[in-house]
Amino acid sequence: MTATQERPADEVEREIGRDRRRKEDQRLITGRTRWTDNITLPGMLHLAMVRSPFAHATITSIDTTAAKASTNVVAVLTGADFGDELGVCINAWAITTDQVTPTHSPMPSDRVSFAGEIVAVVVARTAAEARDAAELVDVEYDELPAALDLKKAAADEVLAHPDLGTNKSALWVFDSGEAGTGGNVEEAIAKARTDGIVIEREYRQQRLIPAFMEPRSVVVDPTGEQNTMWSATQIPHIVRFALAATTGVPESKIRVVAPDVGGGFGGKLQVTPEEWIAWAVGRRLGKPVKYTETRSESLLSAHHGRDQWQKLTLAAEKDGSVTGFKVELLADLGAYVAIVGGGVPVLGAFMFNSIYKFPAYHFACQTVLTNKTWTDAYRGAGRPEATYAIERIMDELAAEVGVDPLVIREKNWIKHEEFPFTTVAGLEYDSGNYEAATARAKEMFGYDELRAEQKQRRESGDTVQLGLGISTFTEMCGLAPSRVLGQLNYGAGGWEHASVRMLATGKVEVITGASAHGQGHETAFSQIVADRLGVAFEDVEVLHGDTQISHKGLDTYGSRSLVVGGEALVRAVDKVIEKARPIAAHLLEASVDDLEYSGGRFSVKGTDQGLAIGEIATAVFTAHNLPDDVEPSIDAEATYDPVNFNYPHGTHLCAMEVDTETGAVKMRKYVCCDDIGNIINPLIVAGQVHGGLVQGIAQALWEEAVYDDAGTLVSGSFVDYLLPTAADTISFEVDHTTSPSTTNTLGTKGVGEAGTIASTPAVVNAVVDAVRHLGVNDIQMPCTPERVWKAINGPGSGGATEGAAMPHFESGGAAGNQEQPGQSSTEGAGS
């Protein structure tokens, strides 16, 4: 027998906890890989979409004659050319049984409901010819009044879908008194009004655009026995299911492949009109087709995120002990209820109480349809909104009581000895230590010194004021226990699947249903398998994202890959070892009970006899000498359904300088100490935290999707939708405390969304803290210099964004906005 994998256990460095460079990075960074747009098939045709310029209009006619006559155009198709074969874009989560859900045709033939909606598709031999012909499609519209402003839409003044009779989609309510998880919030508020403190605020969660790096792209090949779709998606398995469910094509006839995918942030957690149209066109014509969106199309029509008004009432005793918290949300769905749709704010419903012991809690969310781009998951999905609200208002409570914001938090948070702790929202937090993370963050930050500097700047009336912002966040991730999803009326489970194939040469193939789009699964999962199975890191290959290879899975979102997918993997690996055990005993002529497994090797206790797992794989391949009644395979698979969510937490501290003359803000220092349980790869974690922080900071300071009065997306390019670069950020200081999760084998917690969830309120709290002594208690996000300056310089300011783009190109409509800035759909929360 050949020894392929023999490594003495004591010489093997543990893989878990090691800062491995990512094995996938060379091909991803150089682009020498299979992005969807790189895929070219024989005879492939190209698609271009014709999109509505109007937010709401009846389509009166579509003349495709000129487009059809254009060079190398194969077909021009509209919604009317298709029947049921076009399918529909699904909502997987009706948050209430009476949810109002407009039918979402990928290409409506009668009425458009947002600017950017597809009304026709051009098929040509090249992408350029398709685009040229798309300009020739003549669509006549009758404009309808558009429901744009969220609050006005909630009042049903103008209907986004007139046939539905209302814009109100669903009202989702949780009440701790009714649920038996806490007291009555109205009683708490009434009592606080007589002898305590009541803080009432309304915060705006502005609309954001995920702005992933790789635009969405889809290739459909209808020529095989299975029709294949390659798509830049986070969710190949869900796309496959939804295609089968809505187009009538049997699931077994559909293969969906998510090849290397360049970022998603939730923005590719969708079943898109573009995918459905490409599928239908490819099948109609019997030819492979490709569609890749432009950046403008991506910003305009890929789903947006956030977009809420948050009305908050916090009741407390005079000493700052919170007695109740009431949350009333308006959430903008956009024109349709997307796949998760109204579920996004519901994912936040359990998090407004955060790390605190609130005796009473009430949450109500009204989801609202408008004539704007649909909204759905965006990094954190519901939890950033919740964290922002609670962490902002805890600062307001501290200001009211007159104590340091850290003191008010400590007074209310769950003590480390109280875990596991069942919250007022009914969740059981398994582990955590808020005291430890906060102490470490304070030490890294130099909290007391910065407070002293702040005091000095205030006293001297410095032009530049300093503010300190705090965010002691937690979140629920690791989506999700299927039973809980069932109780919430979600249309699928939350399990994950993994399998391990032991190859004849001793190499290992691992298949996961969690499909990475930049997270580094191939590296982290290899580390887990290398450690658990005792094989070399390099010998593990992680396969994913192709429903032919990974036939079962629920994909990647909600910081679930490690804590759910990783656990499935651990269980599959353990099954491999258990399947190998009787074979090892047979080959070693020993009793199963005398074998121990360590470092990738079965050894007979008390002897130097042993066999490496790779040797057993080879023996199974030849199958010449196996025990009776044992199948010639040690491959194994596991499907894991989590028993609970997963609760990472951390303390984030931010120092911001505010130039009181201009309103300009500048980050001075940012430290965070996150408790994400045991860490598999510190380097990947650092990348997730740094990237997450920047995304959250960007909501606080820079990003906002703005529509004008006509429902046109004004921030429709990166000239006006401000994404930060490295030049706009500072070096973050990141550390960790460790309270291992008790609900998974590796003791891990999710980290994919933590930075984004935590950082936004830390930054805004710091900006407000810098100017609170000037009479400011809120600045609407993003905290633009203009808003900050206006907040300092007068009441009623600090609010709305002017609804016009900066003109930089002399042709076209952009410059025309200069003369007539419209009102935006956002309203000022004021100061």
Add this chain to the structure above:
Amino acid sequence: MIPAAFDYVAPTTVEDALAALAQYGDEAKIIAGGQSLLPVLRMRLNAPEWIIDLGKIESLRGIRDDGDAIVIGAMTPHSVVGSDPLVAEHAGLISKAVEHLADAQVRHRGTFGGALAHADPAGDLGAPALALGAQFVIAGSGGTRTVAADDFFVDLFETAIGEDEILTEVRIPKHTGWGACYEKFVRVAHQWPIVAVAATVKVDGGTISEARIGLTNMGSTPIRARAVEEALAGQSLSEDVVRAAAAKAADGANPPSDLNGDADYRRHLATVLTRRAVVAATGG
């Protein structure tokens, strides 16, 4: 996105370029560094039938000393202008502005003349050129004419360059020994300025002998802050003098309102940034 199809010509002399322009007229568009035109083409905001590329005309590149002026060829890339010692010595305000212009890639592809001819009021070169009293040399079929900076910028994206003309070079009177500062206000580094102030000041023995100040994005063209200049001229340099003068920075300005700020906020910014720019330009 993919631009609409166009024909392309790349003449090697100014004469040939003018001939092409005369031949194709309205159907042609000149490309210099392409940093503004290419986005327009790719977004299909414009679809000219002909693109006349000036990139192969060697005579349009380079910087030379011409007695009392520095002459910058229209096709000289920003990166060359920004690192040129002649420009730094005699027109320091230009060097300072180029430092802040866009990013390294744009500075290598974009050209000095192209940016000025594009006449984006938020462009970083208009205000410095105006402040320094640049002269724009424009070639046409009837020969060459020179236009003063005050007359060059006509409106949003509109200059004195005729449809059948080409900007060939920009003459910048030497301001040797003048202090300079380009104070640019942005939210993120790669953004066009919300407001910027280009200030160059001559101080003799503690007295401001002359100040020239241009404002970026405070109207449909770059403008001079003449009230500030007048208030500074002949005064002893002091913080109070500068502050009082800078308060007039927005006099007569008609700034835009957009996502980054309304007109009133821009007026306010202009006063603060002007004060800071003058202080910095005078060694403060």
